[in-house]
Amino acid sequence: MRLLVGAALVGLAVAAGGSAHASEHADNRLTVGVGGIVVPDYEGSNDYVIRPAIGALARFHGHNIGFKGTSLSIDLVPEYRDQKFKIVVAPFANLNFDRSDTPRDPVVGLI
Template sequence: MVGLGAAILPDYEGSDDYSVSPIPAAIGRVSGFNFMLAGNRLSVDLIPDNFGPGIDFQAGPVAALNLNRASTKGIDDDRIKALGKRKAAIELGGYLGIAKTGVITSEFDRVSFSASYRKGVTGAHSAGIFTPTVSYLTPLSTKSIVSVFVSAERAERGYARSYFGINPQQSEDSGLPVFNARGGWKNWTLGGAGAVSLTGDLRNGLQAFGGVVYRRMLNDFAQSPVTRIAGDRDQWLGSVGLAYSF
């Protein structure tokens, strides 16, 4: 499946202003190996598996392109603009997971748990981000499917300082107070998504998809003036788009 959609996203991580951005998506299987592209993140499962009920072990690389505050053009808050731009960060790592197909509703529904760790290798930070995720997916018919997930992120100090810390010069420029951000649990997230076929079958043809996500910022990431004063610890994300399966 390949698709393209439009997402409503916070202007920056921790913002209370929102803007629209295009998002690519792709899910597929090549020679038994699964891959997934969701917005700015790509993962590949290097453990081949077959269709049908059973246990699926997962492991492979994960990569993300972090564009948080890489440009100030889309940021409405002048105080955040005054803090300056951050370089785009490439984050590389890996993940492990386990999933079971055929759980509750049919032989095709799926529950999974995964944990990933990625580290900034170039750009704004060189810190690590740990992300555990639990998800459940079930087809409602051959024409529609829904999924829900819950996840959390724990970011190291270098990440916190790059995006949520404010040094004396930045404080003078922006009017926001000095803040020494430390690492720790950054947020938890709850989301849901669905897709419906527009041509009769999700396995082949055109489909519409959409999703909504709620994210709650935690600890220093919520207490930073970037979030507490200029933004909001409650974050919402939404998306709609079209995809084609073959």
């Protein structure tokens, strides 16, 4: 199992305008998706396995959080209502399981 941590990502994005509310930050929200994917046991294999697929997007007090599979990112700069531009500074982490389990084909296991 490997843990890959990327450097902070910096970008500039145009933020969508919002309506006037009591809070100065953009609205809090949470979106979660759960499903399954079918992938080959290894590249070129005719044996397929079903794996879970999970993802989530959230905004909490103006900070955006994204989770997809084994990747996680958190925006450190809050988003405010009615701002024209948004600066994104976010650490990014990815957990790689290496798919080191034994393949069903014994010949491939010798590689």
